[in-house]
Amino acid sequence: xxxxxxxxxxxxxxxxxxxxxxxxxxxxxxxxxxxxxxxxxxxxxxxxxxxxxxxxxxxxxxxxxxxxxxxxxxxxxxxxxxxxxxxxxxxxxxxxxxxxxx
Amino acid sequence: xxxxxxxxxxxxxxxxxxxxxxxxxxxxxxxxxxxxxxxxxxxxxxxxxxxxxxxxxxxxxxxxxxxxxxxxxxxxxxxxxxxxxxxxxxxxxxxxxxxxxxxxxxxxxxxxxxxxxxxxxxxxxxxxxxxxxxxxxxxxxxxxxxxxxxxxxxxxxxxxxxxxxxxxxxxxxxxxxxxxxxxxxxxxxxxxxxxxxx
Numbered sequence: 001x002x003x004x005x006x007x008x009x010x011x012x013x014x015x016x017x018x019x020x021x022x023x024x025x026x027x028x029x030x031x032x033x034x035x036x037x038x039x040x041x042x043x044x045x046x047x048x049x050x051x052x053x054x055x056x057x058x059x060x061x062x063x064x065x066x067x068x069x070x071x072x073x074x075x076x077x078x079x080x081x082x083x084x085x086x087x088x089x090x091x092x093x094x095x096x097x098x099x100x101x102x
Numbered sequence: 103x104x105x106x107x108x109x110x111x112x113x114x115x116x117x118x119x120x121x122x123x124x125x126x127x128x129x130x131x132x133x134x135x136x137x138x139x140x141x142x143x144x145x146x147x148x149x150x151x152x153x154x155x156x157x158x159x160x161x162x163x164x165x166x167x168x169x170x171x172x173x174x175x176x177x178x179x180x181x182x183x184x185x186x187x188x189x190x191x192x193x194x195x196x197x198x199x200x201x202x203x204x205x206x207x208x209x210x211x212x213x214x215x216x217x218x219x220x221x222x223x224x225x226x227x228x229x230x231x232x233x234x235x236x237x238x239x240x241x242x243x244x245x246x247x248x249x250x251x252x253x254x255x256x257x258x259x260x261x262x263x264x265x266x267x268x269x270x271x272x273x274x275x276x277x278x279x280x281x282x283x284x285x286x287x288x289x290x291x292x293x294x295x296x297x298x299x300x
Contacts, residue, residue: 015264019238021245049284050271054239057220060138062130069129076125076151083155084118 014044018051106170113161121161125154128171131241132178138240139182149185153178168250175237176251219280223273230254231266238263 016022017030034041063069104112104123112120129150136146136153156177157164164173224232233252237243243251249259274280 011268012264015267016260019245019260019263021260046284047267047271050267050274051239053216053220053283054224054235054270057217057224058138058240059217059221060134060141060240062133062137062143069126072129072133072147072150073122073126075147076129076154077122079151079155080121080125080158081118083159 011043014040014047018044018048107166110161110164110166110170113158114164121154121158124170124174128174129154131171132174135175135178135241136182138236139179140186145185146182149178149182153181156181169247172243172247172250175241175243175247176253179233179251216280216283219277220274220283223270223277226273227266227269231262231269234259234262235266235270 013022013026013030017027022030034044104120106124106127109120109124113124132150132153133146136149137143140146140149153174157170157174164170168176224235227235230252234248237248237251238245245256245260245263248263249256252259252262254262274283
């Protein structure tokens with residue numbers, strides 16, 4: 001059996017479990033299984049750790065300083081206001097053209 | 103605090119000030135998303151700015167079928183992808199970087215190596231799986247939000263994530279360089295090891 005079909009058959013519930021994507025009834029069944037199967041418990045624990053380690057491996061860093069975010073906010077809003085003015089001017093000139101045609 | 107829905111309605115009614123609140127609320131998450139894709143702060147800022155402009159100009163057409171946050175994520179994602187198409191970015195191969203360090207920093211370097219390997223494994227996932235995984239783990243989004251951003255059904259978003267995580271588990275367990283990965287203590291930032299040296 002291929003690796004793909006094996007994991008789809010046996011392991012997908014473990015992901016759903018750690019993501020909280022199970023019903024109360026399923027959760028109760030799974031917890032019972034985990035209590036009696038140290039191997040399954042190990043698998044579930046490792047999936048949780050894998051998630052944590054992927055999050056930890058993220059190298060993306062954004063500036064922390066409040067000043068930086070205020071500056072970025074200002075820059076964005078300046079650009080938004082400018083585009084808003086342009087939009088307004090465009091609408092005004094197309095209205096003028098339409099009126100002239102009439 | 104006003105909800106995004108109310109703020110969007112106010113912007114649609116002509117109140118630019120309400121858009122300012124939306125920018126303030128979401129700029130950080132969007133910058134992180136853009137940074138993850140282009141790995142360049144200046145370019146990421148441009149992408150976020152462009153995305154907010156697009157959102158503002160198209161807000162009349164926003165019908166609220168998804169949340170504003172999902173919509174803004176989708177716009178930023180597409181804008182970042184388009185930028186990347188136009189420009190190739192060089193990434194530093196950490197394996198090729200040689201830095202003289204003392205023994206104290208060695209554990210930090212070992213961790214950096216593991217971090218890099220994990221990133222490589224995430225990068226090697228099929229595009230949709232990688233996207234679902236990134237949005238879930240890095241951005242803490244719900245499967246509903248992921249489905250809205252990826253423009254796919256809820257179950258598809260979940261399946262993409264599930265396949266990604268299980269494939270990663272398989273790849274990590276098979277890789278002898280990552281032996282003991284599950285025993286390391288996670289430090290938020292490996293720079294801590296270097297800072298301690300200074």
